[in-house]
Amino acid sequence: MPSGPFDIALIASGDPAECPVRDVLVHFGGKWNTLILLCLGSAPHRFGGLRRRIPHISKRMLTTTLRDLERDGFVSRHAFPTKLPGVEYRITGLGHSFLDPLYGVLVWADGHHADIRRARAGYDVKANGQARELSERQPSTHPTR
Amino acid sequence: MPSGPFDIALIASGDPAECPVRDVLVHFGGKWNTLILLCLGSAPHRFGGLRRRIPHISKRMLTTTLRDLERDGFVSRHAFPTKLPGVEYRITGLGHSFLDPLYGVLVWADGHHADIRRARAGYDVKANGQARELSERQPSTHPTR
């Protein structure tokens, strides 16, 4: 099924605000979104718990990303009004259903990581070789500034 | 299968350059990457052909994104040295295999678009309501600049 063409117009259609797919792709673009979703997918977490499980995230980015995910209905926030504030984040049904396609990407990434690195290395040596070739023949067409 | 937890460390591990998953997620993050991949997935395209099929893309962004995809082995470039330059871009085996997880995401996005919009609208009215409530009680704690 996934082998058929997908309608380009669905993504590229005029107004970006009207595009369904971009709304979703945003959650891949963010640096922390997938991490947080993955964490919450395994179990509910408190704010501090998330910070501990996600190595380099700052409080600010954790907050803003959680707000984003909450806004789009991927996670829900539950604050219990104890003396010291305690807040738990859980994944919603919508968020959970999103884990399936996400895992698909992750599995692919894991399986093809080596291929990508190899392609990249090959491309880079080729690019460097050409640059050297050019600069040897024409010391400076563009005077480097 | 996709229901099991995925190792967070795989994504969050110390050095970002060492992370396999981020290498792939980059291709979702870019504004044009998925569009181009989708186009080339249906058939090989010339540079100009891609520009025509992807509404608002500039020459610069088309070039840079194609280079990115080429570097990572998703597409290949074939220039035939005719009088007027002609260049064809094709999707590679690696790129084609990536279409499967990509379609997974796209299908999900299409199916849950309405849910996201609804969640977003609900969140926004709630946020606005709270803001109004606050400003009515305390005219200006922070003098708004």
Next chain:
DNA sequence: CGGTATCCAGCGTGATACTG
């Protein structure tokens, strides 16, 4: 046709300090 070069605005992200 298929690009490069250059400049620039905006946004995403990080660091730090303060708050209830």
Next chain:
DNA sequence: CAGTATCACGCTGGATACCG
């Protein structure tokens, strides 16, 4: 504990002009 406020900065992407 769970944030918010503020500033700084780099990178992405857009506009424009030029090139072989």
